[in-house]
Amino acid sequence: MRLSPGARERLTIFWMLFPTFLVIVGFYIYPTLYNLELSFTDITLLKLRKGGDWVGLANYWEFLRSSSFFDIALNTVFWLTAVSVTCRMILGLLFALLLNASFLKRMKLSTLARLILLVPWATPPVVAVIAWRWMFDPTHGAINSWLLSTGLISDPIAFVSNLSTVWPAINTIIVWNTTPLVAISLLAALQTVPQELNEAASIDGATKFQEFRFITLPYLIPTLSVLTLMSVIWTFNNFVYVWLATGAGPGTFTNVLATEVYLKAFVDLRIGYSAAIGVTMAVVMALFGALYFRLFGVGDMQEKVG
């Protein structure tokens, strides 16, 4: 069969994109829709073959009215997402500004700094949690032995099982593991700030803070806004840090939406109910994303990302 050049070209495009199409439909779109369907049923792991019965919105009502809903929502939105993203952005910005300081650059410390940033960045989350649980350990941990030796505390603190320290401990792990990416991205953005502008401002008598506020910061805003959006979505849905650090405990004290999805599906075996929590999470993030785009400008962002 002979094909015209145009038809052959279309066939080539088709074959090139077909595997990707399969991946997107098979592993993203179809499971998402299937999950939506599951969320309207009472399917459990025990009656997997039979399938569940249609229960309408019952799973959603049960979740939204459950006694733990408020705690889980607060944990996820405030303790997990807001605190860790804020700390990550501020610390990442401080690191980037520090490493961009001309004095440290002249001392040839920036290459060393990049290598240092690499260590937490290349550490898998599982190992990051293990490393910090080792640091926090009451009997062997470096932090307790340091605090004890300086006399700041008289008894070791079990950071991960103590209610008042468990969230700061989890956030320390997340910030340690994820700040390098933020710092490196901001460092790259800092290098686009024209040096003449800063020099001109300092000749005109601007203070260091004014230079940062009125010259440097505007150059960083696009990078910062994309990084913040990515971090929020990524952290809100994150399962691994809380699960490995505390297993949502002590009790259910650090339970978040992602761990609740897992617990309901694989411990309580209630897949349908768990699916409804997952859909709720997706809806919340979609609304957040839409609001964010509206606040920070859609066209701007598309230009940045596309």
Add this chain to the structure above:
Amino acid sequence: MSIQQRLTPSLLIERGSLLVGFVLFAVFLLSPAYFVFKGSFENISVSLVASDGGWTLDNYLKVFSSGYLKYVVNSLVVCVTATVLGCTIALFAAYGLSRFRFRGRSLVFGSILGGQFFPWIILVNPIFILFARGGLINSHIGLILCYTAFITPFTIYLLVGYLTTVPRSLDEAAIVDGASRFTVIRLIILPVIWPGMVAAATFGFLQCWSEYLLALALITDDSMKTIPLGLYQYFGDVQIDWGAVMAGSVVATLPTLLLFLPLQKKLVAGLTSGAVK
């Protein structure tokens, strides 16, 4: 600022605080890794004594005699296969997206961008059920399929970035000479964007290497477990065998560090130009 500066007190304070800041930065980022590395060579008693002291390789011997090697092999098999598959799929897709204008192109590109934000926690339930019905639980094939799907969107995204820097005239000349698109990709495009391919593959491999959630849901058979699962089961019991955990952590992290090291600059450039162009 190139003019020689006098060391005024305020300048000294500024430089001093920069150095202090640098030290704090280094201590915060390095100390956990340092203590894990140190701990992996120590005799750590399970009693309340801090440490029995002395250097030893016992932790490593213990970890490997208790079957850690099979987790390493499983991780390598799953991650290497998924990376090769993901990169191959992504190379063709990225080429198609960067070279052709067609209806639905922005839709495809948009869903690839969306894929990066996609919360896998939501996909765990449906994929578990589908895999359970299809007999893909406790199977490396199931995990490989998931990981391939997991890394493909970002790999496409990175490669599109590299491909737009390759002039189209290069492939058009070859097409005029009668080469097919596939030949062009294999013989012209691939050698040119090879550094980008390597960076994308490294990144994809690392994503798979540290993935925990899907492995946790899909693998329960000990002989099929990957490193993150295997490593964490030392934690599961009432008492933590710290020595074994530390040694296992070092084994899990060294490959990622060694992979990252030579590619560090390239990866940073690729990622940042990807994230914020």
